[in-house]
Amino acid sequence: MLAAILLTMVACNSSDESESTQASPSQDNSQTADSSDVETEINTIETATLSEDITKEENASTKYREGKKEEYQEKLKETKKEMDELQNNPEADSTTALKEVQGNRYEVWDDMLNEIYAILEKQLPAEEMEQLREDQREWLDLREDTAKGASLDYEGGTMEQLEYVTVLANLTEDRCFELVEDYML
Structure with a gap:
C-alpha cells in the first residue's frame, strides 16, 4: 500500500512538473x-x-x-593701476632700483599672461587654441627681439638692462589686454 501511495505521489508530481513546464514558456514569455x-x-x-x-x-x-572676460578686464585694469603706481613712485631713482621696479612689473604681467592663457586653453575650441599657440610662440619671439633691439640703443651702458626689462614688461602688459579682448569669452 505504501508503494501505491508513493507511485501516486510521484505520478502527481510528474504531472505537476509537466503542467509547470507547459506553463513555463508562457511565463517565460511574460517574464521576458x-x-x-x-x-x-x-x-x-x-x-x-x-x-x-x-x-x-x-x-x-x-x-x-x-563673465570671465569682464572679470579679467577688471583684473587687468586693477593690475595696471598698481603697476603704474609702482613705476611712477619708485623708492629710489638709481638705475638698480628702476631695474628692480621694471623687473617686478614684468614678473606680474608675465604671471597674468600665463593665467589668461590657461583660461583660454579651457575656453577655446581645439583648432582655435592651436592657432593661438602658434601666434603666441611667434609673439614671444617678437617680444624678445623687440626688447633686445630696444636695449641695443644703450648697449654697454647702465640703461641697457633697464630698457630691456621695461620693453618686456610693456609688451607683456599689452599682450594681456589683447588676449582678453580678442579671445576670452
Missing part, C-alpha cells in the same frame, strides 16, 4: 516581456540621466566661459 520592459525603462532612465549630466556639464562650461 516584463524583463524587456524593465530593460527599456532602465535604458530610458540612463539616457535621461546621461542627457541631464551632459546638459549640466554644458551649463557649467558655459557658466565658466561667461
